[in-house]
Amino acid sequence: MSSASVQPGRIRILKKGSQPSNGNAGPVVYWMFRDQRLRDNWALIHAVDQANKANVPIAVAFNLFDQFLGAKARHLGFMLRGLKQLNHVMEENYQIPFFLFLGEAEETIPNFLRECGASLLVTDFSPLRKVRNCKEEICRRVGESVTVHEVDAHNVVPTWVASEKLEYGARTIRTKINKKLSEYLIDFPILKPPIRKWGLLNQVTDWDVIIAEVLRKGAEVPEISWCEPGEQAAMEVLMGSKNGFLTKRLKNYSSDRNNPLKPGALSGLSPYLHFGQISAQRCALEARAVRKASPEAVDSFLEELIVRRELADNFCFYQPHYDSLQGAWDWARKTLMDHASDKREFLYTREQLEKAQTADPLWNASQLEMVHYGKMHGFMRMYWAKKILEWTKGPEEALEISIYLNDKYSIDGRDPNGYVGCMWSICGIHDQGWRERPVFGKIRYMNYAGCKRKFDVDGYINYVKKFIMRLVYVRRRWLWRLQFGLLFQMIRSRSTVTLRLVVIPCA
Numbered sequence: 001m002s003s004a005s006v007q008p009g010r011i012r013i014l015k016k017g018s019q020p021s022n023g024n025a026g027p028v029v030y031w032m033f034r035d036q037r038l039r040d041n042w043a044l045i046h047a048v049d050q051a052n053k054a055n056v057p058i059a060v061a062f063n064l065f066d067q068f069l070g071a072k073a074r075h076l077g078f079m080l081r082g083l084k085q086l087n088h089v090m091e092e093n094y095q096i097p098f099f100l101f102l103g104e105a106e107e108t109i110p111n112f113l114r115e116c117g118a119s120l121l122v123t124d125f126s127p128l129r130k131v132r133n134c135k136e137e138i139c140r141r142v143g144e145s146v147t148v149h150e151v152d153a154h155n156v157v158p159t160w161v162a163s164e165k166l167e168y169g170a171r172t173i174r175t176k177i178n179k180k181l182s183e184y185l186i187d188f189p190i191l192k193p194p195i196r197k198w199g200l201l202n203q204v205t206d207w208d209v210i211i212a213e214v215l216r217k218g219a220e221v222p223e224i225s226w227c228e229p230g231e232q233a234a235m236e237v238l239m240g241s242k243n244g245f246l247t248k249r250l251k252n253y254s255s256d257r258n259n260p261l262k263p264g265a266l267s268g269l270s271p272y273l274h275f276g277q278i279s280a281q282r283c284a285l286e287a288r289a290v291r292k293a294s295p296e297a298v299d300s301f302l303e304e305l306i307v308r309r310e311l312a313d314n315f316c317f318y319q320p321h322y323d324s325l326q327g328a329w330d331w332a333r334k335t336l337m338d339h340a341s342d343k344r345e346f347l348y349t350r351e352q353l354e355k356a357q358t359a360d361p362l363w364n365a366s367q368l369e370m371v372h373y374g375k376m377h378g379f380m381r382m383y384w385a386k387k388i389l390e391w392t393k394g395p396e397e398a399l400e401i402s403i404y405l406n407d408k409y410s411i412d413g414r415d416p417n418g419y420v421g422c423m424w425s426i427c428g429i430h431d432q433g434w435r436e437r438p439v440f441g442k443i444r445y446m447n448y449a450g451c452k453r454k455f456d457v458d459g460y461i462n463y464v465k466k467f468i469m470r471l472v473y474v475r476r477r478w479l480w481r482l483q484f485g486l487l488f489q490m491i492r493s494r495s496t497v498t499l500r501l502v503v504i505p506c507a
């Protein structure tokens, strides 16, 4: 570990504040959004650096939006459980207070800055429209003396450094990123504790109450149990001694990662990367350190983790229409429109697709994997989205449905990777033109027979079936236990009135 500070290229000044009239600087506030971690977080490192330089205190603020791109219990539960741990570690080990606000960040963040008299707001970077609009509004609403810095703590090479324009594909961005790796793929400095302690207003968050409320409101898409939230759990998935990706599973990455029957060949890091509970740069540094043992696997992993992931951020940053047909290249839009009225063999509604009621058992299995497991295998994601193009009225509807379903059920959804994944499958983004055919035009085509050649399709369908049966069994047992427990309590307290209320048939 070095003691260097954050490279200036990582930081963008969104607003330059005037000198405070009394000459005294106020505290630094880090509005955490995308990089929800203490460790290896360039935005937090920068915020603490700035606070220590000005000899002022620092606080971290997080805003839980009323609605964020349709997030449900699955997403919000995972996120808040991670933040609860983070709050604890930050206050215990670094004495940095953590403020959780509920509502719209455009209001809560400027209000907080005013209340604590902050001079500097640091925020992390997301290319998504909603977050960028929100930052613009915050810059308008904060006081004249407040400066706002944005730090790209998510990408190895900051998006605006990697390229100044919309890139055509992996081929065009790869060399640009690789050229910058020696400068940016470096070890993290040690996070220094703040010199001045926060002696201002404080907040105690009742996490359990807030979590219970989001679980109640978003119950339509329940939490998942296989993916433990938090920074420590993320490091365990990367490097754990039991089943860590780099420690135990890496060698199969190059050979098995396109086999949906072997999900363990993939890293499984996307939920943690999406919520920023682990830094991609940490994953890359650790992978590079073990390259000698499995060079091919590490190179393929780094291609996905750095080049493909950062290409997705490039697309969402430079293409305002990143989630609509308007964002496709001219050739793709033309070919899709030329074939928009081609006859489809099947036409399904969004409801039929959501309920996995198609004539294709492979597609149904992948949809159910996403709905119940919370993450569809990477290979199936491509097939899944392409079939939606084949079975809906046109590319606009296909795109809308695929994004809706991906964001609703995937634990790693609402991510630039998701928008680009759907745009790649349906609109040929970052791909090339292929032989023209009905419905797809020149967009790359995938079919059942191709999948059959690649992996054991029936094996995958059975694997998903078995998973769902196990899940239903576990849920039933849990319900029985809950009801039995309640019943037992009621009997003990001899409340016959309430006893009648709890004897309900189990689902």
Ligand SMILES: Cc1cc2nc3c(=O)[nH]c(=O)nc-3n(C[C@H](O)[C@H](O)[C@H](O)COP(=O)(O)OP(=O)(O)OC[C@H]3O[C@@H](n4cnc5c(N)ncnc54)[C@H](O)[C@@H]3O)c2cc1C
Pocket (backbone or CB within 6 Å): 257, 266, 267, 268, 269, 270, 271, 273, 274, 304, 305, 306, 308, 309, 310, 312, 376, 377, 378, 379, 381, 382, 385, 406, 410, 412, 413, 414, 415, 417, 418, 419, 420, 421, 422, 424, 425
């Ligand atoms: C239709 C469709 C929808 C998708 N939706 C999402 C999504 O909502 N969220 C999401 O994170 N990814 C999405 N992807 C990309 C990819 O499928 C997932 O990142 C990957 O399956 C996650 O599993 P993993 O972490 O085990 O992958 P690994 O293969 O272990 O990859 C490691 C990391 O590299 C990055 N990565 C891998 N593949 C890609 C890719 N094709 N494009 C960009 N980055 C990649 C991810 O950050 C991933 O976590 C989608 C792809 C498609 C075709």
